[in-house]
Amino acid sequence: MFKNAFRLPFRLLGIPLYLDITFLIILPLLAWLIGSQLEEFILLTELPIAVEPLIEGSTPFLLGLWAALALFVSVVIHELGHAITARRYDVETERITLWLLGGMAQFREMPKQRGAEAVVAIAGPITSFALGLLCWFILQFVPTELGGLYFVVIYTMYMNILLAIFNMIPALPLDGGRVLRSLLHLRMSRLRATQISASISRILAVALGLFGLLAFNIFLILIAFFIYMAVTAEAQYALFTDSLSRYRVGDLMTHPVTSVHPEMTVDEVIAKMFAEARLAYPVRSATGEYVGQVTIDNLREFLPGQAIGQVMQAPPEMISADSGANELFDKMIRDDQHRLLVQDNERIIGIVTKTDLMRALQIASGRNRYRPQKS
Numbered sequence: 001m002f003k004n005a006f007r008l009p010f011r012l013l014g015i016p017l018y019l020d021i022t023f024l025i026i027l028p029l030l031a032w033l034i035g036s037q038l039e040e041f042i043l044l045t046e047l048p049i050a051v052e053p054l055i056e057g058s059t060p061f062l063l064g065l066w067a068a069l070a071l072f073v074s075v076v077i078h079e080l081g082h083a084i085t086a087r088r089y090d091v092e093t094e095r096i097t098l099w100l101l102g103g104m105a106q107f108r109e110m111p112k113q114r115g116a117e118a119v120v121a122i123a124g125p126i127t128s129f130a131l132g133l134l135c136w137f138i139l140q141f142v143p144t145e146l147g148g149l150y151f152v153v154i155y156t157m158y159m160n161i162l163l164a165i166f167n168m169i170p171a172l173p174l175d176g177g178r179v180l181r182s183l184l185h186l187r188m189s190r191l192r193a194t195q196i197s198a199s200i201s202r203i204l205a206v207a208l209g210l211f212g213l214l215a216f217n218i219f220l221i222l223i224a225f226f227i228y229m230a231v232t233a234e235a236q237y238a239l240f241t242d243s244l245s246r247y248r249v250g251d252l253m254t255h256p257v258t259s260v261h262p263e264m265t266v267d268e269v270i271a272k273m274f275a276e277a278r279l280a281y282p283v284r285s286a287t288g289e290y291v292g293q294v295t296i297d298n299l300r301e302f303l304p305g306q307a308i309g310q311v312m313q314a315p316p317e318m319i320s321a322d323s324g325a326n327e328l329f330d331k332m333i334r335d336d337q338h339r340l341l342v343q344d345n346e347r348i349i350g351i352v353t354k355t356d357l358m359r360a361l362q363i364a365s366g367r368n369r370y371r372p373q374k375s
């Protein structure tokens with residue numbers, strides 16, 4: 001997810017902030033949308049400000065841009081609310097990404113304690129609600145002559161309250177869905193809790209989509225579609241990690257490790273790959289250290305006579321043989337690692353690849369299908 005996101009040159013509370021490409025599309029669109037509905041909004045909410053100066057020339061669209069920016073700042077603060085609460089459970093936030101439908105905080109891992117997910121999830125809507133209150137407080141000091149400022153503050157207030165309410169819809173992956181799942185998990189396995197909340201989420205997504213169709217609201221349709229796709233992925237992920245939890249990395253690895261040494265040439269290693277039907281090797285120095293790795297794709301770019309010591313990539317990362325296979329799954333997906341060296345008491349005893357993991361998944365999910373569901 002978010003392959004086309006770029007990082008902003010600062011951190012918030014130590015957390016990197018990313019802008020997804022879809023955010024750059026939605027921002028001007030939202031500014032335009034707010035600007036074109038400015039007059040309607042002021043009349044409908046009976047604001048005590050003069051409309052005429054605000055709808056002259058490009059003013060509504062400038063105000064729209066300010067309101068849209070304030071909305072996204074609000075979304076970032078909402079995500080920080082999650083991040084600060086997660087920190088109380090020693091869970092670090094890897095990044096916050098702004099995209100098409102708002103913000104998303106990605107955690108390194110989920111808090112392990114039962115019920116913790118509910119606390120982390122509810123912190124977001126509470127933050128938004130508090131921001132709404134803050135806007136209301138600020139509004140008491142904004143003179144109605146400053147119509148533009150008055151509009152932006154009150155718009156931000158409404159949006160934050162809407163954000164708080166919307167996020168409490170009990171559908172995954174929204175905050176309300178996480179609260180529900182976490183509460184269910186108090187009484188049943190995490191997998192079962194995810195499956196039940198996933199079913200509820202799908203029903204809510206379909207209802208929201210139908211409502212969006214009837215109301216001709218493209219945003220609601222998009223959000224419904226997003227919820228449906230995301231909840232399917234979430235349920236799949238829960239099934240994967242549950243299936244894998246009974247394996248250790250040591251069960252899946254290949255051993256002993258077949259490696260190549262740095263003095264070998266590119267064509268020698270490619271010939272070895274063909275002979276042994278392998279796509280990659282770790283590179284091991286004469287002193288027995290793992291100093292790099294080579295893959296068929298990376299070797300094709302070099303001259304046949306070159307020593308691989310000169311063209312190899314960084315060595316694979318390590319994982320302990322005792323780690324659970326679900327930890328391996330997280331590490332491979334998160335860091336996009338294709339192979340990891342398996343370590344046992346400082347010694348390398350094997351290597352584990354994405355293929356090993358996928359094979360274990362296939363076997364485990366096949367077995368799951370024939371196993372009666374326990375709760």
Ligand SMILES: [Zn+2]
Pocket residue numbers: 078079082121124125167175
């Ligand atoms: Zn949230």
